[in-house]
Amino acid sequence: MTGRIVISVDAMGGDRGPAAVVAGLVHSADKNPEIAFILHGDEAVLRPMIDRHATLSGRCAIRHATGVVTMHDKPSQVMRHGQDTSMWSCIDSLRKGEAQAAVSCGNTGALMAISMIRLRKLPGVNRPAIACLWPSRNPGGFNVMLDVGADVKADPEDLVQFALMGATYARNGLNLSRPRLGLLNVGTEEHKGRTELRQAAELMSAAADPGGYEFMGFVEGGDIPGDRVDVIVTDGFTGNVALKTGEGTAKLIADFLRDAFNANVLSKIAALLALGSLRRLQKRIDPRRVNGGVFLGLNGTVVKSHGSADDTGVSSAIKLAFQLAKQGFQDRVAARLAAAMEAADEAAQTAGQTPDQTAGQSEPETGKAAPPKTSEQENGGQA
């Protein structure tokens, strides 16, 4: 597998079983000669599936694992007793450096729990986050939102780290040099919303330069699919509710649309005539195309695919993992966090040691940071 980028894939735990996962692998391998896999799960089941596809020959190792994490397993249980599972094995390949990124369709809570204890958090990170891509009016077609469910809480300091990590993800995943970033609230005016969000907004504004993003202030739910910002920052409770509400609404409308075209003979003929356009529409809002929540803030890139992903969905999660691995995303997030922390430290020191120089022009108590300190390797022609 020399020279290829290796993705560690959990074959079990998705709603459709290993067949859908292997079909996704085949899809990706056909399209991308640079990719190789380590597949984790029951070898007796996986071996014949792999051997059937010539395209996977020499590009897919199997790591035997008997246990399977189900959707109903509690994360705390899996953390204690999940060592024999395919999910654990999948993350361990990443930890050992055998693979450059990991993909699983399994239980989100368990995957995060295993990732936390095996990979550990990046220095300075308090809460990891899950970032998703969201269809939007922006030219690239997608926005980034985080956290969408790693944790139900987030302090102002956590939200600033989400901002730094989300901006780096947008630079690498959406190829934006200076992403515009908004903090989710119930109103865009400064006096609205929860007190802790006003505090977070100040911190995020101060960290904009070292973080390499443009802070646009508060945004509302309607901006998540909009073009005012590229990155939407929120806590994991609100983000998860918003994500699922958006998905549910899109699905409801798609079903209503299907009903509308099945209503009568004329509408059925219309559907035939508009087939090409409707397919393009479907592609634009197809959740399988944006399949993959990325875990941020860990020592390793983990992509969580939808539990119900089919081959197209699995393949798109693999593609995302591949892109991030190829761009050295992991090092970039770490560098950006380190630079921002350094800038904040310097600002605090400047404020503490030479108050006369800053008095009247900066606000050291809000953690206002030093001038930009961008990481050189970031956006280094890997567009």
Added chain:
Amino acid sequence: MTGRIVISVDAMGGDRGPAAVVAGLVHSADKNPEIAFILHGDEAVLRPMIDRHATLSGRCAIRHATGVVTMHDKPSQVMRHGQDTSMWSCIDSLRKGEAQAAVSCGNTGALMAISMIRLRKLPGVNRPAIACLWPSRNPGGFNVMLDVGADVKADPEDLVQFALMGATYARNGLNLSRPRLGLLNVGTEEHKGRTELRQAAELMSAAADPGGYEFMGFVEGGDIPGDRVDVIVTDGFTGNVALKTGEGTAKLIADFLRDAFNANVLSKIAALLALGSLRRLQKRIDPRRVNGGVFLGLNGTVVKSHGSADDTGVSSAIKLAFQLAKQGFQDRVAARLAAAMEAADEAAQTAGQTPDQTAGQSEPETGKAAPPKTSEQENGGQA
């Protein structure tokens, strides 16, 4: 205006000005002979508009008010200095009993603030809530969600009151005898989500019988447009984000759909053929048809229309206000809250005075309530 149900309407403060409001009045008056209005705003502007429409003759009084609450006014400012505004006058008509319900397209925060100080909260209510209707897969076509933005916080006790008020709204607004109710969370399993939500779930389960609803436990964002429950209970921050995310997603898809049909000649012909079906679809998801957030927990029924509502939107908010007024909704909410509080008191007394009778079979510490005590006048053939 004898024998008619009178709706107090704020003519100013909407994005489209008084013309859209008056057009909405005309629309409603044409369709409904039982309705009459008191219109609040600048008489010099309103009088000629009203006089132009024979259908409003003798059915629309004007109360002159010079001030206008804008979308940018702070609620706290309006509370102190807004006595001369059309919004204040509109709520005061309701307070004086001149009208049975009030409608405004203005600033939500200011409308809630004026309603709170002029109408006062119902006995026992800590936080009022705003309830909205949401297009869904349920047979009636809509679900109820609350709070969608009255307050950014809600304690477990507040969520139980939201449940009682939301269930009454669903009985009257959606004509459901025993609404199914869910508490919004990030997972449906009992161990997931925020601690205070688990506590709220226990209280809501205990209040189900006196509240006349079926408690279905936790629901997720995807259930908001679904058919698992009829009423979704959440805090005003999460509810507002969900509402705006859903609206934004629906609008994005509608725009993409328009693009798809304008793509080429074939798709344009298709659009013509499918016109009838597409119009039915549009009607099914048209936000103007479900226009109107209802303020719950106050001494009076206030309907908040979208700021950008056109005549169709205003008319549908007026229709909602009329229906609720005609059904005696206000008294029913008050009766239901009183009955639930009484049941909870009785349960607490029973638990305290005769512990031997309840030991081992009930859980008095969770506030488990006494047997059902439904309000007789509710659902009394007003279907």
